[in-house]
Amino acid sequence: xxxxxxxxxxxxxxxxxxxxxxxxxxxxxxxxxxxxxxxxxxxxxxxxxxxxxxxxxxxxxxxxxxxxxxxxxxxxxxxxxxxxxxxxxxxxxxxxxxxxxxxxxxxxxxxxxxxxxxxxxxxxxxxxxxxxxxxxxxxxxxxxxxxxxxxxxxxxxxxxxxxxxxxxxxxxxxxxxxxxxxxxxxxxxxxxxxxxxxxxxxxxxx
Ligand code: ADP
Ligand code: MG
Numbered sequence: 001x002x003x004x005x006x007x008x009x010x011x012x013x014x015x016x017x018x019x020x021x022x023x024x025x026x027x028x029x030x031x032x033x034x035x036x037x038x039x040x041x042x043x044x045x046x047x048x049x050x051x052x053x054x055x056x057x058x059x060x061x062x063x064x065x066x067x068x069x070x071x072x073x074x075x076x077x078x079x080x081x082x083x084x085x086x087x088x089x090x091x092x093x094x095x096x097x098x099x100x101x102x103x104x105x106x107x108x109x110x111x112x113x114x115x116x117x118x119x120x121x122x123x124x125x126x127x128x129x130x131x132x133x134x135x136x137x138x139x140x141x142x143x144x145x146x147x148x149x150x151x152x153x154x155x156x157x158x159x160x161x162x163x164x165x166x167x168x169x170x171x172x173x174x175x176x177x178x179x180x181x182x183x184x185x186x187x188x189x190x191x192x193x194x195x196x197x198x199x200x201x202x203x204x205x206x
Contacts, residue, residue: 006062012201014044043074063090088114128191132134135160152205160196
């Protein structure tokens, strides 16, 4: 992955989030405050504008810039969480023009650890971690087996979608949805849904 591909990934993610903003907001209306689609759409629109203005020289910088923009533009829980994840991922990548799928796996692992540290959620708490974790496991496994970026990203996207689907029967234990207790059961977690859009976007551009 080089800087151009990293920017294409963020553009594709932004387009997918814009197209699905209403669905994300509906999911958040069921178990939260109905702003997830609006929050992320605002943030990723700003990201595209920033990256259009000046393309950084490395994929690492693209991800750091994306994360910083999300942190400053997105309110709610998801701005800091996605922002920290992408910044941590970018900081863990080598500052070279081209990074390998194995490098990206290391970066994405650092991103997941940052989310865990900031939000304190564990797998099964019905958060975006329940899509991100399985996606990253699938990505790492594919890379270890010698897959190219497109194949590894496709496996990650499918695992993220399955993980997001699997949040439906869970009871939320973190974030706003946890206030609902039992009543959070039966709805998909909006952050897990948006995470699967971001992994699917990578599979589309890779
Ligand atoms: P808010 O909950 O502040 O309105 P959003 O609606 O934008 O923020 O984002 C909600 C999503 O953020 C949830 O669906 C969940 O996936 C994620 N989330 C919330 N709290 C946490 C946490 N502590 N750890 C990981 N993810 C979280
Ligand atoms: Mg919300």
